[in-house]
Amino acid sequence: MTKEITVQRFSQLCLLTLALNIATLLAAPTAQANDLASNDAELRVYEFPLLDFPYNNGRAPSMRQSLQLSTDFYLAGHNLILDQIANSDDIQHGQQAGLWTLLGLVAFDQAAGYLPLGNIWMHEEWHRASLGQRGINSSNKMYSIRNYATKSEFQIADAANLKLHHPQDWARMTTAGLEAQYEQTLEIEKQTFFNNHRPLMNTLGLRNVLSNIGYMDSCVTNKMADGDCTIWVYELFRPTAPVYFQSTRVLTMEEKKYLKQQRDLSLINLIDPFLFGKRGFTTPAGNWMWNANLRHELTPFGYTLASNVFLKNRDGLNIFGTVHLYNNETSTYPGIDVSLTRYPITVFEQPVHITPRLAVWMQPESLMFRDTSAKLGGLVSARIDVPVGKEWSVYGEVESKSMGWVAANEYLGSSLNVRIGLSLSVEHKTRWRSKMPVSIQ
Numbered sequence: 001m002t003k004e005i006t007v008q009r010f011s012q013l014c015l016l017t018l019a020l021n022i023a024t025l026l027a028a029p030t031a032q033a034n035d036l037a038s039n040d041a042e043l044r045v046y047e048f049p050l051l052d053f054p055y056n057n058g059r060a061p062s063m064r065q066s067l068q069l070s071t072d073f074y075l076a077g078h079n080l081i082l083d084q085i086a087n088s089d090d091i092q093h094g095q096q097a098g099l100w101t102l103l104g105l106v107a108f109d110q111a112a113g114y115l116p117l118g119n120i121w122m123h124e125e126w127h128r129a130s131l132g133q134r135g136i137n138s139s140n141k142m143y144s145i146r147n148y149a150t151k152s153e154f155q156i157a158d159a160a161n162l163k164l165h166h167p168q169d170w171a172r173m174t175t176a177g178l179e180a181q182y183e184q185t186l187e188i189e190k191q192t193f194f195n196n197h198r199p200l201m202n203t204l205g206l207r208n209v210l211s212n213i214g215y216m217d218s219c220v221t222n223k224m225a226d227g228d229c230t231i232w233v234y235e236l237f238r239p240t241a242p243v244y245f246q247s248t249r250v251l252t253m254e255e256k257k258y259l260k261q262q263r264d265l266s267l268i269n270l271i272d273p274f275l276f277g278k279r280g281f282t283t284p285a286g287n288w289m290w291n292a293n294l295r296h297e298l299t300p301f302g303y304t305l306a307s308n309v310f311l312k313n314r315d316g317l318n319i320f321g322t323v324h325l326y327n328n329e330t331s332t333y334p335g336i337d338v339s340l341t342r343y344p345i346t347v348f349e350q351p352v353h354i355t356p357r358l359a360v361w362m363q364p365e366s367l368m369f370r371d372t373s374a375k376l377g378g379l380v381s382a383r384i385d386v387p388v389g390k391e392w393s394v395y396g397e398v399e400s401k402s403m404g405w406v407a408a409n410e411y412l413g414s415s416l417n418v419r420i421g422l423s424l425s426v427e428h429k430t431r432w433r434s435k436m437p438v439s440i441q
Contacts, residue, residue: 013061013069013117042430043195044079046072047395049421055410059132063408064419066125067180071187073117074204075197077108105203116142119184119208123177130173133410134162160243167239168300168367168412172405174232175298178215181208182269182297183408186308189274193291193310194318194341196279196430206275213270216263220256232298233259236369262303268296280310288313295322299405300412301364301371302328304335318342326405328364333374335361342385353393355383363404367412377404385423393423 049069052062061069081104112118121142128138131154138154163170185205191197218224230251234241237255251259272293273280280291288311295306304326311319317340324335337359344353359379364371381399388394397419405412 041427042197044075044197044426044428045191045195046076046424047421048072048423049419051418051420053418054415055129055133055417061125061129063126063129063176063180063410066122066129067183067187067408068421070117070119070122071184074109074112074119075188075191077112078105078204081105081108102203109204109207113207114142119181119204119211122180122184126176126180127173129410130169130176131158131162134166134169136162156243163235163239163243166412167235170243171232171235171239171369172300172412174228174235177228178212179297179407181212182295184208185275186295189272189291189293189308189310190320190341192274192279193289194312194320202274202277205272209269209272209275213263213266216259216266220260220263229259229262229298233262236302239368262296262298265296265303265305268294268305280312286314297407299326299367301326301367301369301405304405316344324361326361326363328371329369330364330372331374333362333364335359335363337361337379347384347386351387353385355385355397357381357383357399359401359406361404367403367405375403377402379404379406379409383419391424391426393425394420395423396420 047068049061049065052060052065055062056065082101113120115121121140124140124142128140131138136154136158159170162173185202185208188202188205192202215224215227216229219227219229224230233255234251237252237258273291274293278291280289282289290312291310293308295304295308297304297306304324306322306324309319309321309323311317311321320339320341322337324337326333326335337357339355339357341355342353343355344351346352357380361377362374363377365373365375379399379401381397383395383397385393385395397417399409399417399419400415401409401411401417402414403412409415409417411417
């Protein structure tokens with residue numbers, strides 16, 4: 001696949017998601033936002049990521065772009081089904097839905113997984129982005145039914161060269177697809193918590209988490225001998241060995257034990273109230289709503305254990321934070337990541353929203369499994385959403401990071417990223433009867 005064809009397909013997928021999202025808006029029950037009580041409203045936010053530089057220098061999509069396109073695709077599909085098929089009696093107290101509606105959504109998720117814009121497509125695009133940021137061309141075989149089983153394809157010589165010069169990037173590439181599915185689950189949870197946008201619990205998030213856990217188990221039990229996590233543990237322990245495309249039979253007992261440990265730790269991802277329909281909890285005084293979950297993700301140097309914390313107060317202050325424990329073979333290192341989501345301010349008498357983010361961490365010095373020392377690093381970013389109409393906004397984001405692993409950023413080295421896109425935000429009467437106080441919705 002040439003770069004030009006890749007960019008062309010990305011443009012086509014952007015148009016497809018735009019058409020689908022507009023269709024859901026036209027099909028949705030009409031309601032005036034000003035007439036809605038805050039506990040009866042949901043804000044549906046769709047984003048169209050037009051530029052992610054420097055990655056979009058002749059190739060697309062980036063990690064963030066494929067993540068947003070896929071998430072929009074699922075949210076729009078769920079909303080279309082719920083708005084047109086589910087009647088008001090199907091959903092009671094914000095927790096239950098009619099059996100046929102539930103089966104329809106599960107069937108949609110299953111079918112969409114095998115289409116461009118589905119979560120499997122996104123999984124493969126994150127592998128490709130990990131290669132693409134080093135200038136390596138690859139193709140996503142999901143565009144071809146005949147070649148679907150091969151999924152993604154690249155030259156082994158390119159892989160060998162990448163491992164020789166950048167073993168961290170090669171190790172990260174092997175697990176980028178699993179990373180994608182955890183990040184998509186997180187995106188849906190942010191929509192659920194901060195926007196009250198709940199397209200039936202979190203069926204896609206639960207599917208992503210169970211899929212990743214099952215994938216890890218398949219690697220451990222040798223049902224998938226050349227699976228991503230099998231290759232990852234081989235590359236982690238053997239950064240100077242030839243590129244691996246064989247089976248778990250070549251793994252040592254130590255490597256198999258480490259892989260099994262990661263499979264067991266992946267069960268931590270089920271400690272997540274969002275996956276089981278719980279949007280949040282209120283403080284005793286009723287001034288704040290909060291939620292939290294745990295995450296385990298594979299990294300180029302080992303793994304991270306993290307806790308995501310969601311906070312929202314009655315004045316609309318939205319805070320998202322993550323506490324990390326980064327682990328390699330020799331030690332454990334801390335990290336923290338905090339952002340203020342869509343904070344309203346006025347610029348030149350124009351109401352806008354800003355999203356500042358700050359992250360600080362200690363990670364293995366060379367991002368390698370056997371590094372014995374750590375290096376301080378960090379990330380700072382700022383995004384601004386400027387309205388260009390009643391429902392549309394233009395957004396711009398600048399993100400600067402030092403060397404280090406950050407989920408949803410292709411670059412392990414230092415980078416300066418500029419992102420531009422469109423955002424569509426529409427308020428609707430919610431399908432869910434909220435139990436939360438009006439004051440904090």
